[in-house]
Amino acid sequence: MFIICLATVVLLIAVWRLLEILNRKYYILCLCKRVRPVDGSPLESKTVVIPGTTPFGNNFDILQNTPSGVFNYVRNASARAQLKGMNYFFYFLMAPMYNVIRAEEAEEIFQSPKLITKNVIYELLRPFLGEGLLISTDQKWHSRRKALTPAFHFNVLQSFLIIFKEECMKLVDILNEKIDTELELNQIIPSFTLNNICETALGVNLDDLAEGKQYRDAIHALESVMVQRLCNPLFYFWLYFYLFGEYGKHVKNLKIADDFSQNIIKRRRQEFKQQQRHGSDDYGRKKRYAMLDTLLAAEEDGQIDHQGICDEVNTFMFEGYDTTSTCLIFTLLMLSLHEDVQERCFEELQQLAGDDIDDHSVFDFNELIYLECVIKESLRMFPSVPFIGRLCTEETVVNGFIMPKDTQINIHIYDIMRDPRHFPQPNEYRPERFLPENTVNRHPFAFVPFSAGQRNCIGQKFAILEIKVLLASILKNFRILPVTRFEDIIFEYGIVLRTQQNVKVKFISRTGNTEK
Numbered sequence: 001m002f003i004i005c006l007a008t009v010v011l012l013i014a015v016w017r018l019l020e021i022l023n024r025k026y027y028i029l030c031l032c033k034r035v036r037p038v039d040g041s042p043l044e045s046k047t048v049v050i051p052g053t054t055p056f057g058n059n060f061d062i063l064q065n066t067p068s069g070v071f072n073y074v075r076n077a078s079a080r081a082q083l084k085g086m087n088y089f090f091y092f093l094m095a096p097m098y099n100v101i102r103a104e105e106a107e108e109i110f111q112s113p114k115l116i117t118k119n120v121i122y123e124l125l126r127p128f129l130g131e132g133l134l135i136s137t138d139q140k141w142h143s144r145r146k147a148l149t150p151a152f153h154f155n156v157l158q159s160f161l162i163i164f165k166e167e168c169m170k171l172v173d174i175l176n177e178k179i180d181t182e183l184e185l186n187q188i189i190p191s192f193t194l195n196n197i198c199e200t201a202l203g204v205n206l207d208d209l210a211e212g213k214q215y216r217d218a219i220h221a222l223e224s225v226m227v228q229r230l231c232n233p234l235f236y237f238w239l240y241f242y243l244f245g246e247y248g249k250h251v252k253n254l255k256i257a258d259d260f261s262q263n264i265i266k267r268r269r270q271e272f273k274q275q276q277r278h279g280s281d282d283y284g285r286k287k288r289y290a291m292l293d294t295l296l297a298a299e300e301d302g303q304i305d306h307q308g309i310c311d312e313v314n315t316f317m318f319e320g321y322d323t324t325s326t327c328l329i330f331t332l333l334m335l336s337l338h339e340d341v342q343e344r345c346f347e348e349l350q351q352l353a354g355d356d357i358d359d360h361s362v363f364d365f366n367e368l369i370y371l372e373c374v375i376k377e378s379l380r381m382f383p384s385v386p387f388i389g390r391l392c393t394e395e396t397v398v399n400g401f402i403m404p405k406d407t408q409i410n411i412h413i414y415d416i417m418r419d420p421r422h423f424p425q426p427n428e429y430r431p432e433r434f435l436p437e438n439t440v441n442r443h444p445f446a447f448v449p450f451s452a453g454q455r456n457c458i459g460q461k462f463a464i465l466e467i468k469v470l471l472a473s474i475l476k477n478f479r480i481l482p483v484t485r486f487e488d489i490i491f492e493y494g495i496v497l498r499t500q501q502n503v504k505v506k507f508i509s510r511t512g513n514t515e516k
């Protein structure tokens with residue numbers, strides 16, 4: 001009996017020692033391999049490892065969290081690491097997650113030709129965006145990016161300016177109806193940007209379509225389900241999502257969005273072929289160019305199939321709508337809170353030749369240097385895309401660490417752009433930071449709202465022009481007064497950066513000839 005007990009104890013000690021040795025290389029309770037510094041030094045001497053709330057790494061830290069809870073959880077972790085001037089790691093089930101909050105280390109990732117595959121978070125978008133440009137990788141991404149680049153050429157942007165101006169005029173009319181009343185920007189601006197992207201990408205005006213409203217609502221609903229999944233990693237598993245999540249709503253809205261795109265693509269394909277044969281449509285009119293035409297031309301050349309076109313159309317709609325409206329909402333909020341900035345923008349606008357926005361060309365908008373600084377400062381403080389993700393598809397050395405295969409990387413654009421080493425007093429709104437004379441020695445990867453490197457935003461020039469045209473139209477016509485106080489804002493993680501409450505401002509007519 002004694003011998004059996006002794007043998008059991010020895011065996012247990014041996015197993016325990018074995019597990020201890022194994023645990024140095026593998027995080028056993030997270031079922032993953034550990035990250036190691038290349039020079040063999042302890043990991044904690046080079047980076048911060050955020051301890052989890054349980055021995056199972058960070059797996060249970062954000063279960064059942066709210067969008068603002070997730071935002072704050074990440075900010076707290078970033079603040080801890082920033083105190084030490086380092087980036088940080090989480091350990092999740094089956095994979096470490098490297099979080100980059102410093103421009104210096106982000107540079108290597110942005111520049112790496114190997115690190116172009118997106119990480120697990122993008123899987124939430126896959127049912128909607130398929131293999132579109134945002135999610136695809138390797139050869140497919142390269143060939144799609146090449147095929148789509150002409151859709152963002154300068155000449156194309158010039159033709160889109162007409163659409164932006166038309167939509168601006170409609171919006172100014174709406175605002176004129178609501179002078180001196182509190183307005184929720186979240187109720188107004190997203191429709192403007194959705195109309196713009198719909199018309200430029202698909203060549204259709206949403207307001208003219210019976211199914212336009214249904215489509216708009218479906219896109220909103222798809223997003224809200226994605227946010228629900230983002231805030232609870234258990235929802236990443238399809239079975240759990242199917243049983244406990246809003247799976248039914250998700251499928252229904254996917255179908256609405258998909259049917260809408262499919263119908264428009266089919267219709268436009270017919271018109272495209274007709275125009276190719278006769279140079280005009282049935283009524284002898286030449287159609288306005290839409291990005292979809294570039295895809296249809298690529299289809300003719302055998303570079304893309306019907307499903308590929310659907311995926312790209314959905315990607316444009318998705319990427320080109322919420323991102324720009326978020327930037328516009330934050331910029332209008334900041335203008336309302338900084339009257340001096342607003343007046344300086346107005347004065348700059350007055351310098352342009354021509355009284356009306358309609359008179360201004362793309363070149364004129366390029367001359368609005370201060371307005372551009374205002375937009376950049378808004379994007380710095382409130383990046384529409386607060387973080388982006390990458391995946392190590394094989395064991396990879398990054399920033400002096402040996403990252404096991406499947407390591408997830410998050411580049412926190414939000415924290416990089418609030419780094420006081422590059423932007424002193426980072427929480428103050430100061431557009432002057434972006435005047436050419438003030439940017440000379442800034443780190444090239446300190447300001448990255450559109451990401452950087454090969455996988456940067458293909459639509460950034462489109463976005464800046466669209467935002468400038470609307471801000472110019474609003475500033476010419478109205479003074480913006482504050483309603484929402486900055487200190488009341490609660491940030492949330494969504495597909496884009498959000499605020500928990502709707503942002504409110506008031507518009508006062510500058511011309512004074514508008515009745516309330």
Ligand code: HEM
Binds near residue numbers: 316323456
């Ligand atoms: C203020 C507005 C915008 C911001 C802040 C923004 C930001 C970004 C960022 C950070 C990325 C990189 C995403 C990643 O690596 O995961 C990205 C990619 C992308 N953006 Fe934008 N974006 C904006 C507007 C637009 C617009 C208007 C369009 C289209 C009309 C667009 C289309 C895309 C596409 C297709 C990609 C994927 C590019 C690729 O991987 O090759 N974006 N955007």
